[in-house]
Amino acid sequence: MADKRLVFVTGNPMKLQEVRAILSQSGVEIDSQNLDIPELQGTTQEIAIDKCRRAAEILQGPCITEDTALCYEALNGLPGPYIKYFLKECGLEGLNKLLAGFENKNAYALCTFAYSAGPGTEPILFEGRTYGKIVPPRGAGKFGWNPVFEADGTGKTFAEMTEDEKNAISHRFRALEKLKVHLQSLKS
Numbered sequence: 001m002a003d004k005r006l007v008f009v010t011g012n013p014m015k016l017q018e019v020r021a022i023l024s025q026s027g028v029e030i031d032s033q034n035l036d037i038p039e040l041q042g043t044t045q046e047i048a049i050d051k052c053r054r055a056a057e058i059l060q061g062p063c064i065t066e067d068t069a070l071c072y073e074a075l076n077g078l079p080g081p082y083i084k085y086f087l088k089e090c091g092l093e094g095l096n097k098l099l100a101g102f103e104n105k106n107a108y109a110l111c112t113f114a115y116s117a118g119p120g121t122e123p124i125l126f127e128g129r130t131y132g133k134i135v136p137p138r139g140a141g142k143f144g145w146n147p148v149f150e151a152d153g154t155g156k157t158f159a160e161m162t163e164d165e166k167n168a169i170s171h172r173f174r175a176l177e178k179l180k181v182h183l184q185s186l187k188s
């Protein structure tokens, strides 16, 4: 029996796969709901809180949601939470070319999990970051912007790593470490 079951509201099967892999030894079991929750414009935190609140209202129960941003230092944090739309319209090559006029290629991946205890409660946020740089695409493009993000100190893009390698250092892993601590505190 799992110590804890949680509903993860996401339309992204790759997120779900990574979250399940990262939490596989933790006693937390993830059920998923693919709901299309409208996302605000705003800071990553405002977007995460609003999305989780809406998800909990629709589900009428506790849930987690997750938002991923890719923040370019030279662009003061943009595309940030709008990376999904930049990727869709510009493609991987375009994500790299956005920085053509800049020497600074530094970027960080930011994962924000939001936990709601149920409708009418304030969602709590758990953030994880991984620092790296934006490069011309390398590796298999199975998940989002993985081929253009080279994590610092690895020499590899996320797309060139095994699932385990990525999950050991990823923004998602780091955010889930914090969420796990919170879930432990709910049990006692």
Ligand SMILES: O=P(O)(O)OP(=O)(O)OP(=O)(O)OC[C@H]1O[C@@H](n2cnc3c(O)ncnc32)[C@H](O)[C@@H]1O
Pocket: 009, 010, 011, 012, 015, 066, 067, 068, 069, 083, 084, 085, 087, 143, 144, 145, 146, 158, 170, 172
């Ligand atoms: O339903 P939700 O959970 O919102 O799923 P989504 O795919 O809409 O996800 P986001 O709104 O958080 O948008 C993030 C974008 O970044 C991509 N992405 C998210 N996590 C990633 C990761 O770890 N590596 C590469 N790309 C990622 C994802 O495919 C989206 O294009």
Ligand SMILES: [Mg+2]
Pocket: 039
């Ligand atoms: Mg989304």
